[in-house]
Amino acid sequence: MTNKYKYTYGTLANGLRTVHCQNRGNVEYCGLAVQVGSRNETPRTYGLAHFVEHSIFKGTKRRHSWHIINRMESIGGELNAYTSEETTMLYSVFPKGGLTRAVELMHDLVANSEFPERQIEREREVVLDEIASYLDSPSEAVFDSFNDLMFSGSSLGHNILGNTETIPTFTSQICRQFLERYYTPKNMVFFYLGPSSAERVASVVGKFFEKLDRPTIKHTLQPPAILEPFDKYNHIGSHQCHTLMGARIPGMFANEKHTFALLNNIIGGPCMNSLLNIELRERHGYVYSVDSSTSLFSDCGELTVYFGCDPEHTAPCRKIVTEIFNRLASKQMSERALNAAKKQYLGQMAVASENNEQAALAAGKSTLFKGFVTPAHEIIEHIRSISTEDIRNAAESIAKQGLSVLTLG
Numbered sequence: 577m578t579n580k581y582k583y584t585y586g587t588l589a590n591g592l593r594t595v596h597c598q599n600r601g602n603v604e605y606c607g608l609a610v611q612v613g614s615r616n617e618t619p620r621t622y623g624l625a626h627f628v629e630h631s632i633f634k635g636t637k638r639r640h641s642w643h644i645i646n647r648m649e650s651i652g653g654e655l656n657a658y659t660s661e662e663t664t665m666l667y668s669v670f671p672k673g674g675l676t677r678a679v680e681l682m683h684d685l686v687a688n689s690e691f692p693e694r695q696i697e698r699e700r701e702v703v704l705d706e707i708a709s710y711l712d713s714p715s716e717a718v719f720d721s722f723n724d725l726m727f728s729g730s731s732l733g734h735n736i737l738g739n740t741e742t743i744p745t746f747t748s749q750i751c752r753q754f755l756e757r758y759y760t761p762k763n764m765v766f767f768y769l770g771p772s773s774a775e776r777v778a779s780v781v782g783k784f785f786e787k788l789d790r791p792t793i794k795h796t797l798q799p800p801a802i803l804e805p806f807d808k809y810n811h812i813g814s815h816q817c818h819t820l821m822g823a824r825i826p827g828m829f830a831n832e833k834h835t836f837a838l839l840n841n842i843i844g845g846p847c848m849n850s851l852l853n854i855e856l857r858e859r860h861g862y863v864y865s866v867d868s869s870t871s872l873f874s875d876c877g878e879l880t881v882y883f884g885c886d887p888e889h890t891a892p893c894r895k896i897v898t899e900i901f902n903r904l905a906s907k908q909m910s911e912r913a914l915n916a917a918k919k920q921y922l923g924q925m926a927v928a929s930e931n932n933e934q935a936a937l938a939a940g941k942s943t944l945f946k947g948f949v950t951p952a953h954e955i956i957e958h959i960r961s962i963s964t965e966d967i968r969n970a971a972e973s974i975a976k977q978g979l980s981v982l983t984l985g
Contacts, residue, residue: 583939583949584774588786591762595943596777597769597936604770605933606678606777607667608686609940612758614736615661615797615873620745621754623738626659627703627746628754632666633657634695636688641695647681648674655681659736662873663941667767669933675772676780682766683784686759691751700743707737714818714984715865715884722820722982725808726878730800761785762792767940769932799875805978809985816864817890817985821897822880823974828872828945832970834958836870839970840879841921842909843900844868849920852881855896862889874945879974887985898979904971908964918959925955 581597588594613625633655634641648655653670666685668678711717720735727733766785768777802824825836844852844867856863866883881897929935929952942949
């Protein structure tokens with residue numbers, strides 16, 4: 577993992593920020609990072625951020641839905657989008673030379689989307705089918721059900737897709753109002769990665785976006801309250817139990833975020849030598865799958881452990897997970913084990929950094945929330961500086977808090 581990209585930043589007169597990363601490839605990546613997601617919704621509008629992201633491709637004042645998709649596909653490119661709790665990403669990947677086409681299309685979608693009622697009706701059915709399919713997959717549904725409990729009383733505590741009560745209420749007018757409220761210049765970042773110069777990208781973005789004039793309303797999010805740990809079992813008639821165990825950790829701006837990321841990788845990262853894989857799968861043969869992950873938001877985060885197993889193995893798996901956290905909290909790792917863990921984690925990051933699409937998206941999101949992209953060498957130095965005591969303290973904070981548990985079975 578090296579400082580592969582040089583980042584150039586800019587701001588248009590209307591407040592739209594830009595981040596540019598130049599490389600020598602023959603593929604270009606660009607898009608908009610918008611600071612809006614499911615966390616900006618109310619109970620009556622659950623799912624609206626995702627629904628608008630889906631429906632934004634369904635027609636503008638200038639184009640029908642087919643023309644929107646074909647605009648990039650006709651040159652071998654792609655147009656895509658996704659929604660998370662705090663961010664919506666709208667972006668395109670295309671062969672070298674398609675920059676003006678892509679930027680003009682992005683502007684058309686943000687400035688002129690009409691959300692035609694006929695298309696909206698079809699999209700309601702698509703999203704409702706997506707919800708039904710999701711709920712039929714307990715290994716996925718357990719995550720949202722867990723967050724409903726972990727962040728109860730907060731706008732973080734609901735499914736990004738929405739629900740069967742809210743989706744049918746979304747109209748063209750509601751979608752346009754949401755778009756105009758949140759897709760504003762000061763609430764977005766235009767990101768680019770590719771061979772075009774910073775000057776050219778700035779010129780093209782300015783040409784299309786400088787006249788976008790929408791007021792930005794300041795949105796204040798309340799940090800979710802830290803609740804007592806819960807222990808729930810939801811009977812769904814499944815032959816397999818799906819369990820999620822987890823606790824709150826600091827958010828994306830915290831100094832300790834790299835420590836918790838390393839701890840997570842040690843406990844249940846993607847490699848076969850993670851503590852959970854060794855104990856639950858290799859040594860005992862209890863689980864079909866096991867992993868851990870972190871989710872970081874602007875003001876909080878969570879670390880969770882997922883495993884799927886036969887019902888009779890749920891209790892011993894829970895015990896082993898708890899014991900692993902308690903062991904790491906009570907006894908420092910050896911320097912040798914920590915150095916091996918750092919080497920592995922930095923290697924994974926180096927491999928991941930070769931994915932240009934993810935690098936472009938990460939640059940957009942980082943600039944959106946922090947105003948800049950943290951240089952790779954600073955991240956490497958931070959990870960190398962993590963001590964055995966840092967890992968112990970991170971594990972202790974989780975052990976003292978207590979692991980919340982939800983099982984669907």
